[in-house]
Amino acid sequence: MPKITFIQHNGTEQTVNGLPGMSVMEVAVKNLVPGIDADCGGACACATCHVYIEPEWREKVGKRNPMEEDMLDFAFDVKEESRLSCQIKVNDTLDGLRVRVPEKQF
Numbered sequence: 001m002p003k004i005t006f007i008q009h010n011g012t013e014q015t016v017n018g019l020p021g022m023s024v025m026e027v028a029v030k031n032l033v034p035g036i037d038a039d040c041g042g043a044c045a046c047a048t049c050h051v052y053i054e055p056e057w058r059e060k061v062g063k064r065n066p067m068e069e070d071m072l073d074f075a076f077d078v079k080e081e082s083r084l085s086c087q088i089k090v091n092d093t094l095d096g097l098r099v100r101v102p103e104k105q106f
């Protein structure tokens with residue numbers, strides 16, 4: 001089971017189990033990770049599932065898709081490493097993934 005660590009703005013870490021096929025956002029919501037609001041339920045229409053991918057994981061996680069790119073315009077404090085967690089599918093190669101949760105979602 002791929003493990004994913006969510007790091008809060010204050011440095012608090014929470015490591016949870018993900019299931020392949022779920023999105024990183026679904027894993028966060030299922031495990032009550034604070035700061036991932038996911039208002040649209042994963043439809044790439046709200047940008048409240050914004051996370052920052054830690055440097056060592058950026059290549060494996062991959063690039064934003066065009067719809068995600070547009071939606072990130074509405075997110076708070078977007079950086080190069082920003083992704084929408086509903087657009088990242090969990091798989092075994094992401095075991096150990098570390099993402100940071102923004103200070104706020106917008």
Ligand code: FES
Nearest residue numbers: 042044046047086
């Ligand atoms: Fe709405 Fe990801 S949950 S954009």
